[in-house]
Amino acid sequence: VECLGGYEWNALIFVVVxxxxxxxxxxxxxxxxxxxxxxxxxxxxxxxxxxSILSLILYIFTKISADIFxxxxxxxxAMGLNLYLAIIILLAITALYTITGGLAAVIxxxxxxxxxxxxxxxxxxxxxxxxxxxxxxxxEKYMNAVPSNITYGNSTIDSKCYxxxxxxxxxxxxxxxxxxxxxxxxxxxxxxxxxxxxxDQVIVQRCLSGKNMSHVKAGCVMCGxxxxxxxxxxxxxxxxxxxLYTDVVACAVPEICQQACGTTVGCTNIAYxxxxxxxxxxxxxxxxxxxxxxSLMSSLTSIFNSASTLFTMDIYTKVRKQP
Numbered sequence: 001v002e003c004l005g006g007y008e009w010n011a012l013i014f015v016v017v018x019x020x021x022x023x024x025x026x027x028x029x030x031x032x033x034x035x036x037x038x039x040x041x042x043x044x045x046x047x048x049x050x051x052s053i054l055s056l057i058l059y060i061f062t063k064i065s066a067d068i069f070x071x072x073x074x075x076x077x078a079m080g081l082n083l084y085l086a087i088i089i090l091l092a093i094t095a096l097y098t099i100t101g102g103l104a105a106v107i108x109x110x111x112x113x114x115x116x117x118x119x120x121x122x123x124x125x126x127x128x129x130x131x132x133x134x135x136x137x138x139x140e141k142y143m144n145a146v147p148s149n150i151t152y153g154n155s156t157i158d159s160k161c162y163x164x165x166x167x168x169x170x171x172x173x174x175x176x177x178x179x180x181x182x183x184x185x186x187x188x189x190x191x192x193x194x195x196x197x198x199x200d201q202v203i204v205q206r207c208l209s210g211k212n213m214s215h216v217k218a219g220c221v222m223c224g225x226x227x228x229x230x231x232x233x234x235x236x237x238x239x240x241x242x243x244l245y246t247d248v249v250a251c252a253v254p255e256i257c258q259q260a261c262g263t264t265v266g267c268t269n270i271a272y273x274x275x276x277x278x279x280x281x282x283x284x285x286x287x288x289x290x291x292x293x294x295s296l297m298s299s300l301t302s303i304f305n306s307a308s309t310l311f312t313m314d315i316y317t318k319v320r321k322q323p
Contacts, residue, residue: 005231006171006185007193012227014190014197019220022198023207032208034201035314045318052314055201056307063202063303071296073261074273078289083262090293094300098308103209106301113294114226120291121233127279128240138236139169141243147250162252164242202306234272241271248274 031037035055039048068087075086097105132138143164150157167173172182197203210216242249249271251257254264261267276288 005235006180006189008227008230009171010185010189010193011197012224014193015220015223015227017194018198018203018207019217023204023210023216024213026204026208027213033310033313034199034204035310048314049318052310055310059303059307064300067296067299067303070269071293071300073269074276074289074292074296077270077273078277078285078292090296090300094297094304098301098304103205103305106305107206107209109301110298113298116287116294117291117298118226118229118233120287121229121237123284124276124280124288124291125233125237127284128237128244128275131279132240132243138240138243142168142239145243145246145250147247147252147256149247149251149253149256152253157252162250168239201310202302205306205309206302237275238268238271241275242268245271245274245278 026037029037029040031040033052035048035051038051039045068090071090072083072086075081075090076083079086081089097109101109129135129138132141143166145164146162150159150162165179167178172185173180175181175183207216207219210219247256248260248267251260251267257267258264261270263269273292276285276292280288
């Protein structure tokens with residue numbers, strides 16, 4: 001709860017900072033990419049090329065790989081497709097309309113997909129809370145959601161590996177004993193959030209494409225309001241999934257986890273899609289499939305478009321031969 005919820009609520013503040021503080025500076029500097037701004041600010045072309053290459057590498061090994069895996073896991077669980085085939089399909093669809101439509105296509109599809117995601121997620125949240133018996137029952141049952149099989153060979157697995165933490169429903173956790181202490185959340189998390197929401201090419205590029213500053217600020221405010229929702233429509237349904245499918249989502253024995261989700265380190269990554277597949281009726285299951293795929297494709301297309309901008313403006317223009 002704390003990690004994602006705290007990060008999202010922290011972002012609520014910094015997207016406003018982006019619109020009111022950072023974007024005016026970027027626009028006044030007349031830049032298209034963040035490495036270009038650093039070149040103008042500090043001088044030297046090498047810093048621009050270096051940071052562009054570094055950003056592209058980080059996109060591949062963090063954002064793109066994580067999004068592809070998440071999408072493939074859901075497609076595999078929902079449709080029974082091979083993991084690698086699911087990855088190819090996901091990449092082909094997202095690449096098609098990103099390449100053909102550019103940033104305009106990405107923004108328009110993201111806008112449509114946002115409405116689909118919010119509506120579908122609220123529907124799933126309603127089904128989840130109805131199934132678990134309401135919020136009070138959710139809090140009580142989550143703390144008791146432990147797997148039935150906790151023995152591995154001749155030994156018993158440490159209870160810390162499968163028992164929910166006593167502070168699971170606390171955002172600000174103890175500075176000494178917390179798994180993410182409140183100073184780390186407020187100070188360290190704010191630094192991380194400031195970097196991502198105010199200087200990352202994927203986020204800033206959308207603001208730079210705004211018609212005027214009024215549109216940019218309105219978009220940032222709207223984004224801030226949307227940041228209130230993930231705690232309720234994503235995090236809590238994921239926690240309810242642990243209650244409903246404890247032996248799968250909270251599995252502690254490597255062999256059981258391997259059978260359930262294909263990995264020995266745990267199956268929390270299938271918590272949300274499993275609830276979609278198991279809990280939703282047929283018609284709404286299709287809607288939620290669209291929601292999940294829309295979310296993943298939205299993220300991928302944004303990264304693809306921003307990565308192409310970085311490569312074209314900061315690298316290709318520097319290495320091509322001038323006529």
